[in-house]
Amino acid sequence: MNLHSRRSDWSLAIAELKDRYGADAQTGQSALSLHAGDESHHDRQSPGVVVYPASTQDVADIVQIAIRYGIPVTPFGAGSGLEGGAVPEVGAISLDTSRLNSIIEIRPDDMIARVGAGVRRLDLNKHLRDTGLFFPVDPGANASIGGMASTGASGTNAVRYGVMRENVLGLTVVTGTGEIVKTGTLARKSSSGYDLTRLFVGSEGTLGIVTEVTLRLHPLPDAKSAHASFETLAGAVEAVTAIKKAGLAIGRVELIDQPLVEVINRRGALSLPPLPALFFEFHGYASEIEGLASTIGGLIEDCGGTPLIWAETQAAANLLWTIRRDCLAWAKAERPGAHSWPSDVCVPISKLADVILETRNDVATSAIPAYIVGHVGDGNFHCVFMLRDDEEDEVALYADRIVRRALAVGGTASGEHGVGLGKRDFQLEEHGIEAVRMMHAIKATLDPHNILNPGKVLPDL
Template identity: 65%
Template sequence: MNRPFPHAEIGAAVAALQARLGERAVTSDAVRDHHARDESSHAARKPDIVVFPEATHEVAEIARIASAFQVPIVPFGAGSGLEGAAIPVFGGISLDTSRLDAILEIRADDMIARVQAGVRRQALNHHLRDTGLFFPVDPGADASIGGMVATGASGTNAVRFGVMRENVLGLTVVLVDGRVIRTGGLARKSSAGYDLTRLFVGSEGTLGIVTEVTLRLHPIPDAVSATAGFMTLYGAVAAVVDIKRAGIAIGRVELLDEATVAVIGRRSSLELDPLPTLFFEFHGDAAEVAVLSNTVSEIIAENGGTNLRWLREDAAARALWDARRLAPSWLKAERLGAVSRPSDVCVPVSSLADLVAETRADVAASPVPAYMFGHVGDGNFHCLFVYHPNDPAEEAEAARLGDRIVARALAAGGTATGEHGVGLGKRRWLEREHGSEAVAVMQALKFTLDPLGLLNPGKVLPEPTTLAWPDQLASSF
């Protein structure tokens, strides 16, 4: 991949950053290696320097240096991304947000938190433990809040509480030239002007660098968990569709195929039948849950499911949801030296059962091990392929089947990525999903905010940002 920054002055930029940040501007191989990759299977690429700002004004100074010397700048949160969004594919500056870790304000009466971008999700909820509130978006990994904003993260709680776009009220964003803007506010709604907050949520650091986030909090619900096995994956998904159609409000519902259940059985204390299984969490007091459970039990039985198995002890429920959170890493560990390639498509819930059944047929006919699970309450589905990186045939097979999943999802009116983001892995699907005219508008927005293409280049949009953009854009309109 050719460097698209012919006037970049890396050496001068490194010297300027070290003069400004001292020991927080690092060029050691060990630190650069750590920032060369994320949790995806995409190829690593070292940045030229890693910087550790501690305040918004320092991020602004770093951006001004990057602009002055035409050096790319890539935000790095917890490194838990799954589509390569934090990999500095053209080198340059890796901006690590881990020291932007202050919880700035908790407004319990307004159910709002204001935090810096490097705050981790679990740390925030630990801080909130005595307020009766929590931040519900749970992507599984202990991601940074800024990283979750960047990818538009989701997770097991999305069916009840929504995704990042619904739970971010405002942002502080540093633009590429060092200007600082603040979007949104403390009000729960506004009709004033363009919605810049949602423009930056999901932009993966390609439009600006998020340094502070204002979040919507929620009361911690009374909850009870349960599981049910099914004779077929199709039946499990069909049960969820019927539950949703019946208007039953459930807190969480997760699908796991029998292969995933078998691994969980070996690596945890849970006793699960070796069947496609749904994990449920019901919200409400005991009487409300009892009413819900009767109807849910009937729907489960109609779709070939077993009786609900209740986990009424807090410890048992925690073990259940910990197992779901840890499952991807356990699955990857089933093959020594393997890497994993997860899909994360999302489709209308009415199309999910067919997508799962067709993917199941592909997996059954493939020599590459694969596991299926997902947040089926909102149509988000994962198939995780586990292959050896030194086996080109296995890698090609995982890519082929992953492409088939995406193509089916788009044909059903869904999306190539429900929560992991576009990053490097899904860029080529963007035009097929949104159309060439919509992508041209995205390119125009990118050029307006980042004319030299310095912010996380090579991500999200189908082609890497280059200095030839104005001519390309002119021919698009």
């Protein structure tokens, strides 16, 4: 916390914000409770005010007010985060980016979009529909582009198109000193200067508030979906490695473990063998994919897989990916009163099968239902617990062990959800004291008053 901040001053800051922003600075109960947290299991905390800036200059002015009164500011995108990153300090400012929602410019020939931080990813893709282009990063929620940049988000398409770090070309950011900084260019690559864009991507609102984002777009691919079941989880992971090594273009590949396959079957959404399954989407020209079908099928069979079942219509493909999107919600619905706690680790692909199997064996010792889904092409998987409120302590132990298992094989505590509140305690173990000290030094330079989302990402030293 800012050494000079006095909580008694915060009410003066809130009064000044209300005076300046009128209806765009809200203190009503519904606005405060909507901004008290995100979709994670972390405790919610009510801000004192929710401000809705309409421009980068508004954001800079809000930060100046925050500096003057020593009141923390936590950016809020869509609130779909899974590690408590958008939980504000009690009584402080939640800065909602939803009014920064203009699609500033689409440059089809450059395959670039410039958008406000509050634009939602599905709205951007709807806007791009007639251009033949799309923005591929696809977390399961309809997140804001600013939130996605700030968490370093990814999703099912990452195996082919990369994550936010690869798809953000530049940013406009307001730092903790209230300065407006522009990073990056419209060029698709650059060797010029320090890479400030990637410093802010993944910084979760602790170094700056993103107001505009320049994004890399991609041509909409021809795609064909399919699924296969596997005798073992290890076989499923080996199949993905074999297909990737053969240079075949996987657009998406998602692992669904046996307990979750059984949920899908109980739901009647599809009738699958009660075995681990992979859902695939192959990208390329239709004729190219058809030509490769038997090679891909052969590699899968070598790894103990069933013959691939191809989605022959667009409706069948849509069904497959709707199932992938919704199956965890169905699993949660099977346990009344449960909420979900998704772990999120990423490991070297050669270690993925071992880490998943050890995790599966470990969670089998608990009565709390747990399901594993994985963006296996990247080595990223989630073990999702469906727990009741009084089971949090038990799940915390399992979740800690999952992270430790990942770190032990050279992996990371978070593949895509970020650090927020939940993974702070692992930062020293993952990065080492020297790197964490360097992170603190960067934080002190860009946010010397410690007003930007304090208490997130960095562990105390």
